[in-house]
Amino acid sequence: MKKLYQSKKQKKYTQKRIRKQKRLNKNRKPYDLNRRPRTTIYNNNVIEYIDRPPINAPSNLCLMKKTEDCIDFFKKLRRENNISKEGKRCFVGISLSDVTEIDYSTTCVLLAIIGDLKSKGIHIRGNFPKDEKCKKDIIDSGLLNSMYDSSGNPYEKSIRSELLFIEKGTKKLTKHDNIRISNTVSKVNEHLTGQRKHCKKLRTILLEICGNSIEWGGTKNRQWLLGIKYEDDRVIFTITDVGKGIIKSLNRKFKAKFKDFFQGKSDDEILKGAFIKKYGSSSQKENRNKGLPAIKNGFDIGLLKNLKVLTNQVILHYDDDTLSKVMNGGKEFQGTLYRWVVTAESLNKG
Missing domain, CATH: 3.30.750 (Transcription Regulator spoIIAA)
Structure with missing residues (x-):
């Protein structure tokens, strides 16, 4: 809604400020990555x-x-x-x-x-x-x-990618998040098949893994990023969290019992276990901690293809287990990344 000025003086002052800001934006120089360190004096400091x-x-x-x-x-x-x-x-x-x-x-x-x-x-x-x-x-x-570019103007938004930030620690997905996820699933279906309709199984997987964020609401990082990339004959899904990671979160949850609970198991075996069974839920609700098993089930039935999981020192390639490994020498990803592909053929299995 257009602002109603109270006086001609106020209108004149505002227009003067707008002209000044336009001059500043016009004369703003692009950021130089190689500029030299310097000091300046401000208020005698x-x-x-x-x-x-x-x-x-x-x-x-x-x-x-x-x-x-x-x-x-x-x-x-x-x-x-x-x-x-x-x-x-x-x-x-x-x-x-x-x-x-x-x-x-x-x-x-x-x-x-x-x-x-x-x-x-x-x-x-x-x-x-x-x-x-x-x-x-x-x-x-x-x-x-x-x-924003060097002139302070926003870049044009990409139509080939969709990015949804999900707030962590909110105890439940908001109605707005549910609607966004449902609309995204319909859009994916339309892109691959030409028909705008729901895929209940895919929607359930996204709701479960995003809802799983209530388990780790106490971490410093407050968001999960759901990314969708639309390509010619497929859609790439990624879910990214740059918090502690699954293995460290399990260690934090079980604390002193961690070594006994997972005795004799390597990090990749612990991570695979998180995808096939429950390790407990901080919210004590039946429907919680189903996010990881839901992803594995979606891969097993053929809905999700090329499933890959990266967290802490472990990367799992479910499509080719020979590429899975535990990284050594201080190589550790701080967070968790899930990545999979959906095609028109795989949607029929959902």
Whole structure:
């Protein structure tokens, strides 16, 4: 609704401010990743500007192929000693110039990390890859949906990707979240089959895994990210949480009993167990902790394809178990990522 000015003086003052802001936006210079550290004097106080060098991303940023290289990059983004400062403003600089390949899983993890850092008052500044195809993949993934260019204008939203943030610790999914998930399932069906209809099994899986967030409401990270990428003959689903991860969360839940409870089991065996049976529920409700078994069941019946799970030191490739492994040498993903594919053929099995 248009504001009604109380006086000509107020209207004149407001229009003057608008003109001034337009001049500032027009003259704003693009961010230079290689600028030098400097200091300035404000109210007789010397304010130091800390400019850390940007973090260079590896050329291959495909999380499912180059898992350990991507994990190293994610860890650098979240390290305190990589934070730059402009007075009271904190940010982390990244350089994607040399990236030639990136997958949807990586962009969703980056979005989740960006959201987590933003909640702590830390922003991300960076550039595009020189490779045009890779640049297009990033735009299509929706990574820029909530970002602004060097002129302060929002990027155009991608129509090939849909991103839904689910609040953790709310004890239940809101009515709005339920509606969004239902509409997303209908849209996926329409994209693959041409008919806008529900897929009850797929909707149940998404509701269960998103509802599972009430189990970990006490963690510092407050959101799960549900990402949907629409491709020609398939749809990619990712669910990303950059909190503690499943194995560490189980350790925290059982505390002293953890070693006895899982005695003699490796991390990958513990994780596989979480997908086929209950380890207990903090809410003590029957319908809780079904999220992980629901995903495994969806894969078993053929609704979900190419199922992959990454958490802590473990990555599971349910489509090819020979690729599953436990990473050593301090390689650890801080959080949990689920990734699967749905096709028109698999929807018939839901």
